[in-house]
Amino acid sequence: MYDPTVARLTYRALLGRRRAAILFVLPVLLVAIAVAVRAFAGADDDVASGVLGGFAIATMVPLIGVIAGTGAIGPEIDDGSIVYLLAKPVKRPTIIFTKLIVAIGVTMLFSAVPTMLAGFILNGNGGQIAVAYTIAALVASIAYSALFLLLGTVSRHAVVFGLVYALVWEALFGSLVPGARTLSVQQWSLSVAEKVAGEGLVTSDVGLPLATVLLVGVTVVATWYAGQKLRALKLAGEE
Amino acid sequence: MxxxxxxxxxxxxxxxxxxxxxxxxxxxxxxxxxxxxxxxxxxxxxxxxxxxxxxxxxxxxxxxxxxxxxxxxxxxxxxxxxxxxxxxxxxxxxxxxxxxxxxxxxxxxxxxxxxxxxxxxxxxxxxxxxxxxxxxxxxxxxxxxxxxxxxxxxxxxxxxxxxxxxxxxxxxxxxxxxxxxxxxxxxxxxxxxxxxxxxxxxxxxxxxxxxxxxxxxLMTDRPHRYTVRSSDDRALAAALIADPSTAGIEVDTTEGALLIQAVDFGRFTALLPQVARAHGIRLLTVSPSDESLESVFSYLVAA
Known part of the structure; x- marks a missing residue:
């Protein structure tokens, strides 16, 4: 199921592009915000929760998920270099699964690690906030990667759609339409964080059982479907 | 295999x-x-x-x-x-x-x-x-x-x-x-x-x-068309039409050129300079007028 050569090509392509700069910029920004907030406001559980929930989980994790998830396959399909993977006796679902693992790894590295760091800077993990949001970031990394990898496989405008989902659906609709929150990776991951953090510090609109089912379901279905789409990927038609 | x-x-x-x-x-x-x-x-x-x-x-x-x-x-x-x-x-x-x-x-x-x-x-x-x-x-x-x-x-x-x-x-x-x-x-x-x-x-x-x-x-035996300009178009036309490699010649007076249809490509291309030299005619332009690949291929499809 996992091919180390595909993995090597994927992470080198992912980290070698200019787009990868965003992977570094966002975590640095988060840590900078954490330092500034701590310096001006001191250690406060609610403020810490606000920064981690409002910026780290709501903005940074999905954005990094978009870059890593779509970037793990989209550019290769765009420039045609995916041919060198497809013209091999390697099962197409193996290619997808491997790319998913790489995308998850990259998303976790660039979102969960800085979230943890920022949490400790903000209030020294008071009320388990740093750990809770880090777990949320880890969980969200998996679902986002699967979702955006699928998007990268089926669409040439994956980054745009990914940004629309991450910013418009999750951030805007999520805050305006309560129902939309049920269908939000962010809320599912927060429901996991809710269990870890101190009373009332993290809230989610989705119960943990439902969130778990949806997280696992979305990840599995998106990955399976991406594998099917890659099996039927047509590389031509531009004559 | x-x-x-x-x-x-x-x-x-x-x-x-x-x-x-x-x-x-x-x-x-x-x-x-x-x-x-x-x-x-x-x-x-x-x-x-x-x-x-x-x-x-x-x-x-x-x-x-x-x-x-x-x-x-x-x-x-x-x-x-x-x-x-x-x-x-x-x-x-x-x-x-x-x-x-x-x-x-x-x-x-x-x-x-x-x-x-x-x-x-x-x-x-x-x-x-x-x-x-x-x-x-x-x-x-x-x-x-x-x-x-x-x-x-x-x-x-x-x-x-x-x-x-x-x-x-x-x-x-x-x-x-x-x-x-x-x-x-x-x-x-x-x-x-x-x-x-x-x-x-x-x-x-x-x-x-x-x-x-x-x-x-198949591709070379098809009729070829050439546009030829020379120091004496009519004399050249008269000399060329005598040879079976040429199927038809039109004197285009407005363009000042000969439009030649050759049926035997190899023979015609060898003949043209020989005839010109023998009659003391200078060739100014010799250009194939339908050599585009598409016309070659479309001829082939019709054949």
Missing amino acids: TTIEIDHTSRWFGNVVAVNDVSMTVGPGVTGLLGPNGAGKSTLINMMAGFLAPSTGKVTLDGKQIWRNEAVYRAIGIVPEREGMYDFLTGREFVVANAELHGLDAAAAGRALATVEMEYAQDRKIATYSKGMRQRVKMASALVHDPSVLLLDEPFNGMDPRQRMQLMELLRRMGAEGRTVLFSSHILEEVEQLASHIEVVVAGRHAASGDFRRIRR
Whole structure:
């Protein structure tokens, strides 16, 4: 199921592009915000929760998920270099699964690690906030990667759609339409964080059982479907 | 012995028919897939390479369906036309990755790089390569697993004459070794120099198939039109029409030129300067007026 050569090509392509700069910029920004907030406001559980929930989980994790998830396959399909993977006796679902693992790894590295760091800077993990949001970031990394990898496989405008989902659906609709929150990776991951953090510090609109089912379901279905789409990927038609 | 069989295959994109009911068999040796740009060559190659499903019909490799069958890639090596190829890797890293994807080691990659004579630049990034070098590294990536079938889409595009000769030599060798080598081209001379067997496609249809000499003759024996300007058009016209190689001559007084229709291409091109010299006429312009590839091919389709 996992091919180390595909993995090597994927992470080198992912980290070698200019787009990868965003992977570094966002975590640095988060840590900078954490330092500034701590310096001006001191250690406060609610403020810490606000920064981690409002910026780290709501903005940074999905954005990094978009870059890593779509970037793990989209550019290769765009420039045609995916041919060198497809013209091999390697099962197409193996290619997808491997790319998913790489995308998850990259998303976790660039979102969960800085979230943890920022949490400790903000209030020294008071009320388990740093750990809770880090777990949320880890969980969200998996679902986002699967979702955006699928998007990268089926669409040439994956980054745009990914940004629309991450910013418009999750951030805007999520805050305006309560129902939309049920269908939000962010809320599912927060429901996991809710269990870890101190009373009332993290809230989610989705119960943990439902969130778990949806997280696992979305990840599995998106990955399976991406594998099917890659099996039927047509590389031509531009004559 | 590996054979690709295309059986009553069509492929359309929306309303556009790219390949129209084509049947052909590609066997060992070098086969040239010839046709003007947009004729459907790439679509055919993509179906043979398993990158495109036929809309109708079957494309098989030794009887096994190619589409959605990853196992066929053990036997097929592909040199795509597109340039995208992990530019951030060195040539060696790229070919080694291709070898690994076939379950082979770096030694296989080394052999393939030696075959295409790219060892000298294998540690440079692909981004720094010239067009010809990229083409050779693509070749190496297609050869790592010693495939019995090699498919190349417009492999000579953008290559300089020396690189072209090297690649031709390599493909000739592959064909002589009994591999099934198929390459596409829109340039007759390329195909003629390399392929013993030619398949011609025009506007999605299979226009001709067979030995290149026969096809070449079909192409050259058609009536040719020339526009000729000289120091004495009427005297030249009178002298030329006496020869059976010329079917008709029109004196275009507004343009000040002769429009000549020649039926025997070889004889006419030898005759024209001789006649001019014998009559003391200077030739100012001799230009074929319908030499575009499309007109050559459309003649072939009609034949």
